[in-house]
Amino acid sequence: MxxxxxxxxxxxxxxxxxxxxxVLLEIQSDHHWLSKEAIExxxxxxxxxxxxxxxxxxxxxxxxxxxxxxHEVHICMGTACHVRxxxxxxxxxxxxxxxxxxxxxxxxKFSLETVNCLGCCALGPVLEIDGKTHGKATxxxxxxxxxxxx
Amino acid sequence: MNxxxxxxxxxxxxxxxxxxxxxxxxxxxLCAGSACHASGSKEVGIAIEEEIIKQGLSDxxxxxxxxxxxxxxxxxxIVINPEKICYFQIKPEDVPEIISQTIKEKKVVERLLYxxxxxxxxxxxxxxxxxxxxxxxxxxGSNSSVDPKSIEDYLAIGGYAAxxxxxxxxxxxxxxxxxxxxxLRGRGGGGFPAGTKWEGSRNAPEPxxxxxxxxxxxxxxxxxxxxxxxxxxxxVLEGLTIGAYAIGAHEGYIYVRQEYPLAVxxxxxxxxxxxxxxLLGKNILxxxxxxxxxxxxxxxxxxxxxxxxLMTALEGRAGEPRPKYVxxxxxxxxxxxxxxxxxxxxxxxxxxxxxxxxxxTKIGTETSKGTKIFSLVGKITNTGLVEVxxxxxxxxxxxxxxxxxxxxxxxxxVQTGGxxxxxxxxxxxxxxxxxxxxTKAGSMMGSGGMIVMDEDTCMVDVARYFLDFLTDExxxxxxxxxxxxxxxxxxxxxxxKGKGKEGDIELLEALSETAIEAALxxxxxxxxxxxxxxxxxxxxxxxxxxxxxxxxxxxCKELINFYIDPTKCSACTTCARKCPSDAIIGxxxxxxxxxxxxxxxxxxxxxxxxxxxxxxxxxSGVPVPPPIPEExxxxxxxxxxxx
Numbered sequence: 146m147x148x149x150x151x152x153x154x155x156x157x158x159x160x161x162x163x164x165x166x167x168v169l170l171e172i173q174s175d176h177h178w179l180s181k182e183a184i185e186x187x188x189x190x191x192x193x194x195x196x197x198x199x200x201x202x203x204x205x206x207x208x209x210x211x212x213x214x215x216h217e218v219h220i221c222m223g224t225a226c227h228v229r230x231x232x233x234x235x236x237x238x239x240x241x242x243x244x245x246x247x248x249x250x251x252x253x254k255f256s257l258e259t260v261n262c263l264g265c266c267a268l269g270p271v272l273e274i275d276g277k278t279h280g281k282a283t284x285x286x287x288x289x290x291x292x293x294x295x
Numbered sequence: 296m297n298x299x300x301x302x303x304x305x306x307x308x309x310x311x312x313x314x315x316x317x318x319x320x321x322x323x324x325l326c327a328g329s330a331c332h333a334s335g336s337k338e339v340g341i342a343i344e345e346e347i348i349k350q351g352l353s354d355x356x357x358x359x360x361x362x363x364x365x366x367x368x369x370x371x372x373i374v375i376n377p378e379k380i381c382y383f384q385i386k387p388e389d390v391p392e393i394i395s396q397t398i399k400e401k402k403v404v405e406r407l408l409y410x411x412x413x414x415x416x417x418x419x420x421x422x423x424x425x426x427x428x429x430x431x432x433x434x435x436g437s438n439s440s441v442d443p444k445s446i447e448d449y450l451a452i453g454g455y456a457a458x459x460x461x462x463x464x465x466x467x468x469x470x471x472x473x474x475x476x477x478x479l480r481g482r483g484g485g486g487f488p489a490g491t492k493w494e495g496s497r498n499a500p501e502p503x504x505x506x507x508x509x510x511x512x513x514x515x516x517x518x519x520x521x522x523x524x525x526x527x528x529x530x531v532l533e534g535l536t537i538g539a540y541a542i543g544a545h546e547g548y549i550y551v552r553q554e555y556p557l558a559v560x561x562x563x564x565x566x567x568x569x570x571x572x573x574l575l576g577k578n579i580l581x582x583x584x585x586x587x588x589x590x591x592x593x594x595x596x597x598x599x600x601x602x603x604x605l606m607t608a609l610e611g612r613a614g615e616p617r618p619k620y621v622x623x624x625x626x627x628x629x630x631x632x633x634x635x636x637x638x639x640x641x642x643x644x645x646x647x648x649x650x651x652x653x654x655x656t657k658i659g660t661e662t663s664k665g666t667k668i669f670s671l672v673g674k675i676t677n678t679g680l681v682e683v684x685x686x687x688x689x690x691x692x693x694x695x696x697x698x699x700x701x702x703x704x705x706x707x708x709v710q711t712g713g714x715x716x717x718x719x720x721x722x723x724x725x726x727x728x729x730x731x732x733x734t735k736a737g738s739m740m741g742s743g744g745m746i747v748m749d750e751d752t753c754m755v756d757v758a759r760y761f762l763d764f765l766t767d768e769x770x771x772x773x774x775x776x777x778x779x780x781x782x783x784x785x786x787x788x789x790x791x792k793g794k795g796k797e798g799d800i801e802l803l804e805a806l807s808e809t810a811i812e813a814a815l816x817x818x819x820x821x822x823x824x825x826x827x828x829x830x831x832x833x834x835x836x837x838x839x840x841x842x843x844x845x846x847x848x849x850x851c852k853e854l855i856n857f858y859i860d861p862t863k864c865s866a867c868t869t870c871a872r873k874c875p876s877d878a879i880i881g882x883x884x885x886x887x888x889x890x891x892x893x894x895x896x897x898x899x900x901x902x903x904x905x906x907x908x909x910x911x912x913x914x915s916g917v918p919v920p921p922p923i924p925e926e927x928x929x930x931x932x933x934x935x936x937x938x
Contacts (some may be wrong), residue, residue, distance in 0.1 A: 162611055163609075163610055163611040164611060165611040165612075166366030166452065166591075166592075166594050166608065166611055167592060169594070170592055170594055184646075194594060197612070200612075200613045201594075201612070201613050202521070204596060204613040204614070204615075204770070205593075205594035205595050205596050205613070205614075206594070206596065207553060207595040208594065222515070223515030223516050224515045224516035224673070224710070224714075224746045224761075225515070225672035225678075225746060226761070227751055227760055228673045228746065228748060229673070229674075233897060233898065236897070246662075258559075260554070261513070261515045261764060261768075262513075262514070262515035262516060262517070262518070262599070263554070264329055264330070264512075264518035264521050264555070265330045265333050265367070266367070266516055266518065266670065266672035266673075267368045267370070267550035267672070267679060268330060268367070269672070271333070279331035280333050280334060284897070284899075285899075
């Protein structure tokens, strides 16, 4: 991500240090991770210490300090999905893509995360791939779906 | 839309909007909330638009894409007005028939109707369906009649009338008194009286004050705030503006999770529209009162739902709570008086102003007034959002509205109040829902999550699940929460794995006591609740796990074995073919055996065994019977002895 784009985002938030989280969220959503360079640029422009950005980037779940895969898989582990067997879906997905929650594979193909409630409890267990929601997921069916991703 | 300069002008604009709308013109209302969206309502919407053009009805029919109707189990949902004909689980291929039959010919499409599972009767109208019939949807009901992206729709149903009323005839004190008289209690968890909170801020000496919407709905299994904000954002904005006027704030914030993209989008749209119309911003409705609203997106931290943590996050820092020696309504955001209420609480405010505190206090119980929206999820037939008056017995919510437990299973418990809440067993189902009633039963109201569990749910595992969630979400600032919960989780995990020891339960109780006494914020203080309430009502399950290494619900993986009953197995080979770990020994005409060494206990065989055989059982606490000898495994079938 180039500095110009980062500056644009910061300008949009009027250079206010209180908008730090909003700025980081936009960088994250544009770029899918927060690179060292990006963080340094934000620290310099908003005049906040790097340690504080590091604190925020590790405190909140939305941020990643490592590059993410091309496809982001989110498995809902909310209560409703849990009682309907989400952990079995998670087991199956882990087997297919070969990584654990929080990890990204070496080819940068998939990143796997567990989330606590996507709010589609009627459709549980729910799994989200690149923002597309798959409801009433079964282990076998999800393994098939994931095989179609390049 | 043009700027509206006075309450009188507001009423004129409303009249003008209504005059252009024919109440008898057919209108197809399609639920486009998140759950219906995930079930394909977007495709249905496109199909409707295309079909209407194709059948030449563009001028004769209106289409309205609304927020969540609540009955998420049956999405995508279509309601056809003015007749209020309800169709469920619509697919794009159903659309041509709906348009040609129901819109053109005024005939009902029978096959798309709701069928009452008890009477097998087909039900045409929304208000006759049991799921809706027993609800009282004063807050949530508007969702199905407004397009959240249209301020005209909100004005058409009487929106912003409360705002007009306060600016034309009420002083800030009168507004405050009305809310106090209504005894509106916070819907986010604590149940603190909103009026008292507002009064504290109003009386605080600091002149700059804030009002904040807490839309950081983090409780897993709860999504009513999202649905309200997505489906009717103007109602929340109106409530917030009224609150700002009552306490004298000129700046407000909406803290909304970025995991709710549709809510974020609709809130931004609503703010822009309200500003254009002069219902927000400078000189609202010509009254001289200024109020602006900013949106802050939460970056994913459960603890930020806690008031002080949320305010720290708004300041652009890591959302950690602080001790509340002084309440945040006096020293809050940027150390100034700040009133924080959740989405549902704010959405109740316009109703109270419009209809009066006397009307509001007629609904509910002695100490809990009004209605509450619950998200009814888990092992329940009708999953969705339900709004009922406070005081409704749990039994009515679960069985009358929720339709009971699917699959002929037995009800075991209902978990209310989110991760910090508790479980309520069957013998307490007559309990009326209310803040104090639920607390007395060892649970709490929380934000309104209601997770139903059946006989297959292990209560020890449920406690472990919530502790796992809370340990993960603990911010780590105070020791009792950070370290105590970690130890509790370790003990509970051991118990569910059959490694529990005598004395573990007592140790868990001691750790709970410490957390309740010494943790800094509500997250830590209430973290032992899931354990304590399940222990209170299901102690026998804990003891079975510890003493007999048995899981009575047959759910804890480490404590169960899968076993094929040789007298029932008919050698259909289904399980052997589906087993992902080749752990089933069998063959044509041979009774199948589970190889316990290879079995990963995934449960696939249990699910695929045809119901007419039901040969696979789960056993726990007793040794697996030895497999029958090889020579006895052959099944001799009648009439096929030659094979």
